[in-house]
Amino acid sequence: MWLTKAFRDQDAEEIVNSVKEFDRDNLFLKQQLGRDTNDLVLEQLRQEVKEFGVNNNLILALGNRALEQKHWEKIFGLIGQQTPALNAFNLKTLLDFKIDLEYEKVEEISSFASGEATINAQLNEISGFWETQALFTVMPYRDSKDRFIIGDIEDTIVQLEDNQMSI
DSSP states (O other): OTTTSBGGGSOHHHHHHHHHHHHHHHHHHHHHHOTTOOOHHHHHHHHHHHHHHTTHHHHHHHTOTTOOHHHHHHHHHHTTOOOOOTTSOBHHHHHHTTGGGGHHHHHHHHHHHHHHHHHHHHHHHHHHHHHHSOOOOEEEOTTOSSOEEEOOOHHHHHHHHHHHHHO
């Protein structure tokens, strides 16, 4: 199912955790049967889990929810393929195109996407604050009705400095 279901519809961490659980269960069953017992089914399961488990870090990198269309274009570019719609490819397709040989580059793209997502979230938070914040308090200048001065701006400056430091 993991190989053929649309990859973006799956939870990469859940896939990796299930593979690790299969590995633990296999080891437990092997211990229950004893070391001298050679069970072909358990051996086949161990081999398949081991072969699939080699890709755990790759699966986590590809399953990064911060990956956007532009990142997927880079990833598919690594394997010389056109980028399909984000829900139109599966893990088997990626592995068939040998994406595992480009793991380091995929990991770099995934990390970059996470960094971009963090910065975008911070910028959105700051932008939201400034959109709702009254920047200045104005007060009438002396007894004039048509002249004003800016009141205390210390809080505004402190907030601005805090926002600069957070980015």
